[in-house]
Amino acid sequence: MKVEAKGIKYSVSSKSKSKTYTYTKSQKLFQRALKVIPCGIPGHFSPAPFVPPTMYPFYAERSKGSHFWDIDGNEFIDYMCAYGPIVLGYNHPQVEKAAQEQNSKGNCMTAPGKIMVELAEYLTDTIAMADWAFFAKNGGDVTNLAVMIARAATGRKKIVMIKGGYHGVAPWMQGYGHYGVIEEDVANIIDIEWNNIKQFEEAIAANPGAIAGFIATPYHHPTFADSEFPADGYWQRIRELCTQHGIVLIIDDVRCGFRLDIRGSAEYFGFKPDLACYCKAIANGHPISALVGVDALKTVAAKVFYTGSYWYQAVPMAASLATLKELRRLNAPVLMNKIGKKLFEGVKKICASYGYDFKVTGAYSMPYVRITNDPSNMLHQEWCAECTARGAYFTSHHNWFVCAAVSDKDIQKTWSIADDVCKLLKKKYGDKF
Amino acid sequence: MDYEFIKSRLHLYAVLQNIEDLVQYDDVAKKLIKDWNIIIKFSVRKAGSVYLIFENGKCTVRELSPKKPDIILFFTSPAHLNKMFDGKANPIPLKGITKLGFLTKKFPKLTERLEYYLKPDDQKLKDKNYITINTVMTLNTALYALKELLLFDPIGEHAAKKVKGSMVMMNVNKGPAVYIEQKGNTFEVHKGYAQQPLAVLEFNSIKIANDFLNGKMDAFSAIASGAVATKGHIEWLDAVSPVLDRVALYLS
Numbered sequence: 001m002k003v004e005a006k007g008i009k010y011s012v013s014s015k016s017k018s019k020t021y022t023y024t025k026s027q028k029l030f031q032r033a034l035k036v037i038p039c040g041i042p043g044h045f046s047p048a049p050f051v052p053p054t055m056y057p058f059y060a061e062r063s064k065g066s067h068f069w070d071i072d073g074n075e076f077i078d079y080m081c082a083y084g085p086i087v088l089g090y091n092h093p094q095v096e097k098a099a100q101e102q103n104s105k106g107n108c109m110t111a112p113g114k115i116m117v118e119l120a121e122y123l124t125d126t127i128a129m130a131d132w133a134f135f136a137k138n139g140g141d142v143t144n145l146a147v148m149i150a151r152a153a154t155g156r157k158k159i160v161m162i163k164g165g166y167h168g169v170a171p172w173m174q175g176y177g178h179y180g181v182i183e184e185d186v187a188n189i190i191d192i193e194w195n196n197i198k199q200f201e202e203a204i205a206a207n208p209g210a211i212a213g214f215i216a217t218p219y220h221h222p223t224f225a226d227s228e229f230p231a232d233g234y235w236q237r238i239r240e241l242c243t244q245h246g247i248v249l250i251i252d253d254v255r256c257g258f259r260l261d262i263r264g265s266a267e268y269f270g271f272k273p274d275l276a277c278y279c280k281a282i283a284n285g286h287p288i289s290a291l292v293g294v295d296a297l298k299t300v301a302a303k304v305f306y307t308g309s310y311w312y313q314a315v316p317m318a319a320s321l322a323t324l325k326e327l328r329r330l331n332a333p334v335l336m337n338k339i340g341k342k343l344f345e346g347v348k349k350i351c352a353s354y355g356y357d358f359k360v361t362g363a364y365s366m367p368y369v370r371i372t373n374d375p376s377n378m379l380h381q382e383w384c385a386e387c388t389a390r391g392a393y394f395t396s397h398h399n400w401f402v403c404a405a406v407s408d409k410d411i412q413k414t415w416s417i418a419d420d421v422c423k424l425l426k427k428k429y430g431d432k433f
Numbered sequence: 434m435d436y437e438f439i440k441s442r443l444h445l446y447a448v449l450q451n452i453e454d455l456v457q458y459d460d461v462a463k464k465l466i467k468d469w470n471i472i473i474k475f476s477v478r479k480a481g482s483v484y485l486i487f488e489n490g491k492c493t494v495r496e497l498s499p500k501k502p503d504i505i506l507f508f509t510s511p512a513h514l515n516k517m518f519d520g521k522a523n524p525i526p527l528k529g530i531t532k533l534g535f536l537t538k539k540f541p542k543l544t545e546r547l548e549y550y551l552k553p554d555d556q557k558l559k560d561k562n563y564i565t566i567n568t569v570m571t572l573n574t575a576l577y578a579l580k581e582l583l584l585f586d587p588i589g590e591h592a593a594k595k596v597k598g599s600m601v602m603m604n605v606n607k608g609p610a611v612y613i614e615q616k617g618n619t620f621e622v623h624k625g626y627a628q629q630p631l632a633v634l635e636f637n638s639i640k641i642a643n644d645f646l647n648g649k650m651d652a653f654s655a656i657a658s659g660a661v662a663t664k665g666h667i668e669w670l671d672a673v674s675p676v677l678d679r680v681a682l683y684l685s
Contacts, residue, residue, distance in 0.1 A: 030657065039653035047657040051664045058657075177591040179675055224668035376631045376665040397667065 020389040021074040026058040029071065043169075044083055049397045051381035055389045063090035066405040068393075076393040077410045081401035084255055084280035084366075087336075088326055089405025095284045095322045102318035113314030119321045123282075123290060126324055128263040129272045130292035134301060136311050139254035139279035140168020142291040143215065145306050146275045147172070149293070150213030150248035153300040157188040160203055160214045160247075164194070164222040167215060167252050194220040195231045200238065204245050214242055215250040218265035219362065223398050226370070227362030235271040242274075248297070254279040254289070258327050259336060259365040259401075281327070286319035332404045333365065340364030340402040343411045347418045354422040356383075356433070368399040373433035379425065386421040387414075439585050440683045441480040441511030444518050447577035448551070448684070449475065449483055450494040451570045453624075455547050457491070458566045462546045466492060471535070474502035476527070480511045504529030504536065558643065568639045569609045571646045573624060576603060576611045578680040579673060580620040586679060593620075595672040602630035605642045632665035648681065 030047075033040040039048070040058075047053040057070030066089055068078050081087070088095060102115060120133040136142050147159055159172070167173040171185035190207065192199035194216070204211060216238075220228040242249040251273040253265045258281040261268035266276060274297055279289035287310070293301060326332070341364040351358035356379075357372040371380040377396065384396040392414045394400065425433075455462045469487035476482040484498035506524035508514040516522035526536065550566050551574075557563050582589035583596070596615055604610030604626065612627040613620050636642035641660045644650045652674055655661040663670055 034654055034658065039651055040657055042653075046653050048653045048663075049667060051667065052659070052662055053657045054659050175591075177588045177672075177675055183587075224666070376629070378664050381664055 020055075020386070021057070021072070021391070023054070023057055023070070023072050023074070025071045027054070030058050049395070051378075051385060051396055055385035056395075057388075065089040065091070066403055066407065066410050074391070076388070076391055077406070077414055078393050079400045079402065079414075080393055080395060080398075081403050082285060083398070084401050085283070085285045086401070086403050087258060087281040087332065088284045088323060088330075089403050090285070092284055092323075092326065092405075094326055095286075095319050098322035099286060099315050099319040102315050105314070107315045108310060108313050112312045113317065115314050115317040115321065116312065119317045119324075122321055122324055123278075123292060126262065126264075126328060127276065127278075127292050128267045129276060129294060130264070131295040132293055132298045132301065134291045134293075134306075135317065136289045136291070136306075137287050137308060138168070139252070139277060139289055140170055140173065141306075141308065141311075142277040142279065142289045143167040143173065143250075143252050143254070144170050145291050145304065146248075146250045146252075146277055147213055147215065148304050148306065149275060149291075149297055149301050150250060152304050153248055153297055154212040154246060156210050156212035158190055158207055158211045159188060160190045160192060160200060160211055162194045162216045162220060163191045164225065165215075165217060165220065165252070166223065167254075194228055195234055197234065197237050197241075200241060204241065204247075209246075211245065211247050213248040213250050214238065215252055217252045217254075218256045218260065218269055221255060221362055221366070221368060221399050225368075226359070227368040227399060229362075230269055235266075235269045239271045239273075248275060249273045250275045250277070252277050255366065255399075256363070257281050258324075259333055260363055261333050262328055262331060282323060283316050283320035284323040286316035286323075287313070288316035288320050290320075330404055335404050336365035336402050337363060339404070339406045339411070340367060343402065343406065343414060344369065346411065346415050350415060350418050351422055354426045355431070356422060356425075362399055364402065366399050366401050369394075370396075379429070379433050383421055383425060386424060387417050390417045390420060392417045435511075436683070437511040437515055438480055439581065441477055441508075441514045442581040442585060443578045443680070443683050444514055445475060445477060445481055445483045446496075446581055447574045447680075448518070449485065450577055451547060451551065451574060452485060452492050452543065453494055454566070454569050454573065455492075455543070455550060458569065459546060459550065462543060463490065465539070465543055465546070466490065469539075471504065471532075472498055472500055472502040473504045473506065473529075473540070474498070475506050475508070475514070475524075477508040477514045478510055480508075480514065502528065504532055506536075553643075553647070564643055565639055568605065568643045568646070572603060572605070572609055572642060573611050573622075574684070575646055575677055575680055576613045576622050578684070579613055579677055580622050582676050582679055583620055583673070586676065588679060589676045592672045592676045596669045599666065599669045600627060600631045601634070601666075601669050601673065602627045602632070603634045603636075605636045605639055608636075608639060608642075630665060632667065632669045633663065634670055635662045635664075637661065648678075 030040050047056055047058050050056040059071045061069045061071045066077055067075055069075050123133045124130040171181045172189055174181050176183055176186045190203045192203055219230055251266050253276050256265045257278045264276055266273050275293045277291055344360050348358040359372050360367045360369050362368045371383055373379055381396040384394040387394045456466050466487050467490050471487050473485045474482055484495050486493045505528040507527045508524055513522055550570055553567050583593040600614045602612035610626045611624050613622045637660050645655055656663055
């Protein structure tokens with residue numbers, strides 16, 4: 001078959017070309033890890049959600065551009081980008097040069113480096129709504145700080161958030177029922193559905209003068225379900241209601257940040273939040289996060305005591321400044337969406353030629369993807385695992401990420417793998433799906 | 434709902450159903466009930482009731498019975514039933530006084546056998562037959578208990594909101610299986626394989642299932658190492674995992 005997508009022509013031969021990987025060293029190291037680390041690999045890097053885990057690499061050896069290599073020597077085109085932080089590609093020369101130069105001068109010191117001010121200036125110049133910036137390490141650090149500032153500013157307790165939304169791992173973010181979370185942790189959290197203005201209005205009416213903040217991602221991207229963009233006028237109405245009722249509007253731009261719009265995702269959707277949280281894309285893999293806010297909240301932000309041992313490291317700040325400059329130079333959000341559109345529309349055509357519906361939701365730069373033919377998801381899980389074992393790293397849960405370093409050659413190879421796997425599954429299942 | 438209530442529901446609907454498998458797999462129990470033709474009702478005030486129907490060398494445990502019971506064992510409260518399971522109280526026979534001999538001599542032999550399989554130790558688990566029966570019972574108990582916890586336990590009720598339209602099957606590779614389906618406002622549990630399960634948690638072997646279900650192995654390690662396979666809507670498995678862990682809070 002042939003696939004054509006803006007500037008790329010691709011044809012697939014009738015013979016399968018790709019071989020599947022093995023992970024002997026990964027498995028062996030994992031067995032060692034199980035003895036000394038709870039569940040071997042904890043947190044969101046745990047292989048447990050992979051289906052099956054045995055078809056995925058567990059440990060990385062090195063990385064460059066859009067690729068990483070595991071400890072068994074297998075090479076992958078990386079469509080997870082370390083779950084988001086890699087935005088320009090691994091080991092980006094300008095970013096690493098800036099980091100090394102700063103490291104030669106100083107990193108973790110008794111006082112912050114000059115670079116902290118330079119970064120804050122550049123960040124506030126880049127993000128449209130930002131008048132000030134506060135730096136930490138992880139996304140959860142700044143979503144938590146945002147909530148503290150909202151409470152300090154309003155003198156209120158309650159926070160409205162979206163069901164299925166992810167803002168980090170603090171107990172209030174995880175929700176009741178998760179291990180280690182008690183009812184009191186979430187006593188002041190009100191969950192409402194995404195895109196449901198009525199529920200927000202009802203929450204305000206039921207809690208007069210008690211809601212401190214509303215926190216949500218720019219669009220809804222749950223871990224195990226299709227992504228959903230805001231309905232027309234959704235954010236504008238949320239903004240109106242927040243302003244009307246003195247509620248701090250917090251946007252969690254940790255995942256979408258600089259993957260939709262270089263000026264911040266709120267600009268993309270045409271509204272102005274009071275606080276915005278950034279992390280993943282701001283330093284291309286170096287550990288730093290940022291909370292930015294409007295001038296009206298700067299004094300309160302100054303009063304909230306919030307800090308960490310490594311939050312003033314100068315190297316990640318230098319890396320972040322270099323990353324942001326490169327993102328702006330490339331207009332990377334537009335570029336990544338262009339790459340993603342070309343790539344995934346091509347895969348969609350390949351899948352369709354085998355009768356498989358490859359559904360893409362969310363932005364092309366970070367799409368949630370699933371093959372819808374099988375309601376149990378098992379066909380999709382098998383497709384992702386088989387692609388991964390041939391070198392196109394796709395998870396069957398969570399949204400994927402496209403970095404700016406994905407090349408036409410990567411796209412061609414991905415299409416070839418996708419075709420091989422579709423062929424394999426068609427042969428295996430016939431017209432069952 | 435309070436602790437005693439939930440615990441009594443687990444005793445009624447998750448523990449007693451094991452008699453079905455006990456008389457099927459254990460030769461001693463099978464021989465004991467061979468000629469029984471009797472229906473026993475366990476009735477617990479403010480908790481529910483269940484019928485143990487013995488006929489044709491089999492036992493079925495149901496919430497409803499096609500015939501009237503021969504014996505009714507009444508419990509004045511959920512705590513009363515729970516005390517009986519701890520060996521610290523006796524039921525009140527409301528019907529079947531003439532069958533006191535059966536109740537005091539024959540039936541206890543069966544419940545002793547049930548207790549034998551539901552209280553494993555390292556020595557017993559070395560026996561292949563024992564570990565198989567214990568695993569079947571633990572697997573079934575887990576999903577029947579899951580149903581009750583999703584309906585009444587505070588954390589379970591939260592999890593229930595995340596598993597709308599779900600059907601989750603747990604099985605041992607080439608071995609026993611049980612599945613739970615969300616239906617309307619409740620859940621249904623079925624023993625055996627589902628035709629088209631939407632989420633599967635499969636244990637590689639009886640030993641792995643036994644270790645996993647008895648809390649000797651954490652889910653993440655077991656799945657990542659391949660000892661346990663998951664597929665389908667794994668978000669449902671994720672949602673019910675903390676609930677399954679709560680079974681031990683009531684039944685340990």
